Amino acid sequence: MVKTSSTALTExxxxxxxxxxxxxxxxxxxxxxxxxxxxxxxNPHGPSPMAVAxxxxxxxxxxxxxDWTAKPLRDAIARRYGFDADCIVxxxxxxxxxxxxxxxxxxxxxxxxxxxxxxxxxRIFSTVEGRVPMLVRMGEEFxxxxxxxxxxxxxxxxxAFITNPHNPTGKLLDxxxxxxxxxxxxxxxxxVLDEAYIHYSETDGMMxxxxxxxxxxxxxxxxxxxxxxxxxxxxxxxxxxxxxxxLRNIKPTWNPGHMQITGGAAAVFDDxxxxxxxxxxxxxxxxxxxxxxxxxxxxxxxxxxxxxFLTEIVNPDLDSTKVFNGLLERGVIxxxxxxxxxxxxxxxxxxxxxxxxxxxxxxALRDIETGSDA
Ligand SMILES: Cc1ncc(COP(=O)(O)O)c(C=O)c1O
Numbered sequence: 001m002v003k004t005s006s007t008a009l010t011e012x013x014x015x016x017x018x019x020x021x022x023x024x025x026x027x028x029x030x031x032x033x034x035x036x037x038x039x040x041x042x043n044p045h046g047p048s049p050m051a052v053a054x055x056x057x058x059x060x061x062x063x064x065x066x067d068w069t070a071k072p073l074r075d076a077i078a079r080r081y082g083f084d085a086d087c088i089v090x091x092x093x094x095x096x097x098x099x100x101x102x103x104x105x106x107x108x109x110x111x112x113x114x115x116x117x118x119x120x121x122x123r124i125f126s127t128v129e130g131r132v133p134m135l136v137r138m139g140e141e142f143x144x145x146x147x148x149x150x151x152x153x154x155x156x157x158x159x160a161f162i163t164n165p166h167n168p169t170g171k172l173l174d175x176x177x178x179x180x181x182x183x184x185x186x187x188x189x190x191x192v193l194d195e196a197y198i199h200y201s202e203t204d205g206m207m208x209x210x211x212x213x214x215x216x217x218x219x220x221x222x223x224x225x226x227x228x229x230x231x232x233x234x235x236x237x238x239x240x241x242x243x244x245x246x247l248r249n250i251k252p253t254w255n256p257g258h259m260q261i262t263g264g265a266a267a268v269f270d271d272x273x274x275x276x277x278x279x280x281x282x283x284x285x286x287x288x289x290x291x292x293x294x295x296x297x298x299x300x301x302x303x304x305x306x307x308x309f310l311t312e313i314v315n316p317d318l319d320s321t322k323v324f325n326g327l328l329e330r331g332v333i334x335x336x337x338x339x340x341x342x343x344x345x346x347x348x349x350x351x352x353x354x355x356x357x358x359x360x361x362x363x364a365l366r367d368i369e370t371g372s373d374a
Contacts, residue, residue, distance in 0.1 A: 003069060006129075008130060010183065012127045014124070015124055018041075019328075019333045024328055028328065028331065030331040036331060036360040038308075040358060041159060041308050041351050043277050044284075044353040044354045044360070046227050047227040047282065048267035050228050050266040050267055050269065051231070052263075053266070054262050060258065060259065061258050065254055070090040070260075071263050072265050073235075073261040073264045076269070077265075083207075083210070087240070089236045089242055089251065090235045091256065092231040092257075093218065096234065096255060098194075100247045100251055102129055105158055105190045109130065109138070109158075111158060112158065112159045113136065113153065113157040113160040113189075114161040115161075115166065116341070117136065117183075119161075125321045134155070134158065136148050136149045139288050143231065145212070149181065150184040153184045153189065154184075156188060159190045163205070164178065165305045168343075168349040169301065172203070172305040178193065187215055189215060190216075191213065191216045191217070191220045192219060193219070194219045195207075196223070197306040198220070200305065200306045200307040201305040209238060210240075213286055215240075216238060218237050220235055225274045226264075226309075228279050231259065233256055233264040234263075249301060280354060281353075284358045286351050291362050294368060297313065297368070301347075308349050309352075310343075310348070310349055311323075311334075312347055315369070318368070320344070320348055321338060321345065324336040324348060324368035326374070330360070332357075334350045
């Protein structure tokens with residue numbers, strides 16, 4: 001029998017994505033455009049129009065290899081954020097860059113620091129690749145427990161992941177907090193600051209810290225505020241090109257392809273689209289926060305600065321899977337807390353999206369609370 005290189009590859013954790021609209025439409029007979037898709041943190045206004053126009057106008061060059069380092073995209077990102085193109089590595093989504101980082105900077109059996117809960121991919125890639133997740137449990141109301149996190153840094157993990165704002169809680173660390181982590185990290189620990197959702201925090205993020213720490217990489221994605229989750233483009237940036245070279249060497253050589261390069265290079269300048277998405281998310285956040293205050297069975301976990309938030313199920317007769325299924329029947333897709341390791345059955349992760357989708361979510365929660373039929 002053919003064996004895998006590690007049993008974790010067959011027995012380890014598996015990513016559970018948000019469900020597609022088609023699943024709910026087919027199962028419950030609800031029209032596709034009525035379904036509120038609130039489980040994948042996608043853009044409420046679709047793809048960046050600048051990216052769509054650039055891709056439509058481009059010569060697709062399907063028969064020609066793209067530049068294997070995605071040079072035109074690196075040049076655009078470099079211009080946008082003021083770094084040298086040699087300080088940037090691109091991938092087919094940020095997820096691919098995360099996978100490259102795990103393999104390039106941490107050996108089998110070595111430790112990778114992360115919060116519990118965290119973006120499940122950090123833990124999954126670490127585990128299935130034989131690296132060891134070092135978990136810092138979040139505190140009450142998902143306090144990031146910086147003292148505990150910094151204490152674990154003293155054990156010199158090879159990589160330390162920080163997500164800002166955090167997934168799945170939406171909590172935001174401020175600059176002194178992120179600096180505290182960078183200052184505490186051993187020079188041999190790679191600090192990875194994942195800013196996938198940074199636009200929704202209405203801050204500029206902390207790429208400027210790269211100039212102060214040469215063991216720091218910042219990750220960004222085109223999947224969220226730029227609306228290009230289906231295109232698959234993401235990147236990492238560091239002021240230290242020595243961190244970028246190994247990533248380029250371990251990268252699946254010709255990723256990303258021409259369309260990803262073209263779309264990403266246009267989207268990175270699409271400030272109007274980003275602003276529109278952020279305005280919608282911020283408005284919906286306020287509306288949902290106010291509406292949920294009137295509920296007895298459910299509570300919004302406070303302090304969210306992202307395009308999703310945690311719903312706590314306070315009614316002991318309900319759990320996340322009951323509510324998740326009740327929402328599905330009513331045409332609302334969210335993320336069940338049991339599918340995010342470390343989160344569990346008292347929580348749901350729910351996206352902030354167009355007002356009509358949030359109203360459908362709130363109406364469905366009220367129905368579940370009062371026991372009304374779907
Ligand atoms: C924290 C975080 N980083 C990265 C990603 C993945 O981004 P991409 O679609 O670019 O692979 C996600 C997606 O959910 C995420 O939550």
